[in-house]
Structure formats: structure tokens, C-alpha cells
Amino acid sequence: TAAFPAGNSWHDVRLDNQQHIDKALPGRIERRCRDVMRIMLPLVKELAKAS
Structure with missing residues (x-):
């Protein structure tokens, strides 16, 4: 999607954050x-x- 141009957000601080994920x-x-x-x-x- 346009929100995740490379197809993921891992380790990209612009995308890998709660605010961006909640919006997208x-x-x-x-x-x-x-x-x-x-x-x-x-x-x-x-x-x-079981213990």
C-alpha cells in the first residue's frame, strides 16, 4: 500500500511506530x-x- 511503500515497516522509524500503523x-x-x-x-x- 502507499502507507508501506516497500511492503513492510520493520526498522523504518517513519513507518514502524504506533501512530503510523494506527492511521494506516x-x-x-x-x-x-x-x-x-x-x-x-x-x-x-x-x-x-503442569508444574
Whole structure:
């Protein structure tokens, strides 16, 4: 996209920041955070039982 001319933003301070990502991809960071917690929380709980 025009927001990410090289196809990525990794290590480019103009693009690899929360403000730019939120503007270019609204809601993406929030959704990814929810996805991570939805997957990781049950996993951590299950692993805690195994100890």
C-alpha cells in the first residue's frame, strides 16, 4: 500500500511506530493484542497446571 511503500515497516522509524500503523491500519494493533491474549492466556494457564 502507499502507507508501506516497500511492503513492510520493520526498522523504518517513519513507518514502524504506533501512530503510523494506527492511521494506516485502523484497529489492527488492538485486534492483534486481543488475539494474542485469547491464545496466550489459556496456554499459560494450562502450562501453570503442569508444574
